[in-house]
Every structure is written in C-alpha cells, then in structure tokens.
Amino acid sequence: MVRNTNDEVNNASRVRRVLLVIFVVFCLILFLLWRIDNSRAENIRLAILDKVVPNVSFLISPFTVLQNIFLDFRSYSEIFEINQDLTKEIQKLKHWQEQAIQWEAKYAQLLDLNNVKLNPKLSYFTGMVLADSGSGFRQNILINVGSKDGIKNGWATTDGLGLVGRITGVGKETSLVMLLTDTSSKVAVSIQPSGEKAIVQGDNTRFPKLELIEKGDLIKAGDRVFTSGDGLVFPRGLLIGSVVRDSNGVKRVNLAADYKRLTFLKVMRMVSVESIIESDALVGEGSIQEKEIFDDE
C-alpha cells in the first residue's frame, strides 16, 4: 500500500518535473526571442497592453480613488503651511507676471521686427495616464492616446511644465512613454546660462545624472537644463529641470515635471524633423542662436 502511494507520488513528481522543464525552457526561449528581436517583442507586448489595460481600468479606478483620498488627506494636514507658502509665492509671481507681460509685448515686437516665422507644426495632444510600470527597474507609463490619434514613436511628452519622456511604443489606443528616469533614456541637453552641452541619463532615481559635460566648472547648481535638439530626437528648448549636486558631487537634474503626480501629459507633435537633417550648417549655428534667445530670457 505504502509502496503503491509512493509510486503514485513519484509519478506525480515526475510529471511535475517534466512540466517544470517545459515551462522553464519555454520562458527562456521567450526571453531569447525578446532579446534577439526586441522591437517586435515590444510591439507584441504593447499590443497585449493595448488590449488589456483599457479593459481592466474599471479595476484600477477604485485604487485610484483610494489613492487620491490618501493624497488629499495628507495634503489637508499640510494645508496651513502650504497656504502661507502660497501667499508668499503669489507676491513673487505677481512681480514676474508683470515682467512677463512686458516681455511678451517686447518679444512680439522684436519678432515682428525680425520677421521670424514660428514653427506652426509644433502642436500637441493631451493624454491621460492609464498605468505605471509596476516594477522598480523600468520607468515608463502608459497613456490613453495611440496610433488612432496619430501618435508616432519618438515624440516628446511634457506635463505642461517640463519634459517627461518620449513615446517608445504605440498601440492602437494606448502608447508607452519612457520617462527620463529610465536607464535607457538619454537626452541631449544644453545647460543655460553657460550653454554647455551634456546628456541627461536616467538611473532609476528621481534625479537623472548629467553626463558627458565638457566644462564642468561652468555649470552651477540651479542652472536650467533644456533639450538641445541635438540628435533630432526632441525639439530644441524644452525645459527639463535645474541642476543639482548630490552628496557625492555628481551633477544631477531636478526635473521640472511633477513626477509624483503625472495625470495629464502633452505629446508634442513633431513633423519637421527631417528638414533639419539636410543642412549641417544649421546645427553649428544652433548654439549661438540659442544663447541669444535664452540670454534674453
């Protein structure tokens, strides 16, 4: 009797072992395929996400509501301090508003004098964030606009204030945005007022690193970081954030976009990228023009 059950158990465990081997080999093959033909695998992944996430959004919504209640509750407890800070800020901002209005008028006047044509094709779509990546190793989010709305790979997204990331995958109704904090994210930037060029490289922290800086001593904490438009990935002059130093003295970027509360994202339409490729001279002159524009600011 005991022998009998033992045999059964052995058989069962043998079946399980075969099953395990099959499943593990299957997974490893999937991994290899993913590695070899990454773009196709990512497209398949996106197609799945495109099907699944909008359909489970009814499951997400109660969590979102709870989350919002929690966040609201936390902000209530800080409301007095925030109020005081805001009053101070309003005082400052009023001054800046006045300045801005004056500058706007002056700017329009100067543009008119120079007969400058602004790029009419740089318009945007607004999308809502559907889902975050659940793991700590990839920094991307899913938004609810896709190829149906004409979104293309590579377009820049901002939260209205600062650059958030770029589109890395487009489904029919959703698209994937790789955040600046992702380790695969590298963005060519210029740092104002010095005009130094650098690369903002994500490393899974809230403050991406500044790398490949030519003259580091020209850059001070608090300098503003803009996209430089080099590499023709992003349009030039989008605000990314300001320079900070961490405790090891490494220069990092304090992102202007509010990564804690990404709800609505603007996807910048970029059409005229190809036209810049043709003239090399334009890239060379870019830095000079840029400097003048930002000096004015």
Place this chain on the structure above:
Amino acid sequence: MTSNFWFQRFFYFIFSLLLVVWLIVPQNPLKQTIPTPDFLFCLTLAIIFRRPNVLPIVLIGLVFLSTDILFNRPIGLWTAIVLVTTEFARTQFWRYNDANFITTWLFVSLLIVISTFTHMIVLNIFLISQAEFWHYLIWAMLTILIYPIMFCISFLIVGFDRKNYYGKFVGTSE
C-alpha cells in the same frame, strides 16, 4: 480537499490580480523613492513553505509571465527564475515544515538574494543594463523585509490550519 485546493488557487489568482492592479495604478506613492519589492514572489514563496502542493507550476508560470509583460520586464527571464526557485523551495519544504518562522525567513532570504542576483547576472551577460548593483541590493532587501507581511497574507489564502502537511504531500502519513 480538492475543491478546497481550487478555492485556494482561485484566491491566489485573485489576490495577485489585485496586487498587480494596485502596482500599476498611476501615481503610486511607493514607486517614487524606492524600487518596488516583488510582493508576488514573496507571497508565492510564503504559500509554498506553508502548503507546498497548493500552487501548481502552470499557475505560478502564468501569473509571473503576465506580470513580466505588464511590468515591462524582459519577457520570460524572471518567470523562469521564479519557477526554478519555487520548485527548489518545494523540494526543501520538509526541512522547514517544523522549523520556526525565523529559520524559514532566513532560508527565504537566501532564495531571494540568489534569484535576484541570477537575474542581474543573466541580464548583464545579455548586455541589458537595467540598473546598478546597489539598486538590485535594495530591491532584494526590501523583498526580504516584506516577507513577514506576505506570510501573514498567506493565511488569508491557505488558511490557519496547522496540520502536518508533509505527510500528505509525500504520501507517508500513516
């Protein structure tokens, strides 16, 4: 007994679904400062150390494969590692059946650390750099730290019953 198993499997599935949904909710405050620990891996290990025969390989495989896809991880790798680790844990179950919680926890920590670094090493071999070393270290530590919580949650799924399940598992209980 068998219907009970199916209930437990069903609860495990529902619970992992809720966990995944909670993790992909936009603006999850957890993710802002620290890498998110792998709650599901912990939960699976906790259940396996309490009831090794509840979770079939196929269920674990499917759950982890879908999280691989949803969480934008390299597809398949983490699933394979989790399957091998859980199967190993199943074979080691008899050692820890009567052991106290701390001993099991230490063993689980070892499993978590080994699987995390296998993951890291394989990714590095395939030249996929996702994060720095310390990031993986923090991640493994957080996953170890949430094990007690997941251990408590495992009671919700497989119940409080403290019988000797080893006998039933191997079939020598008489």
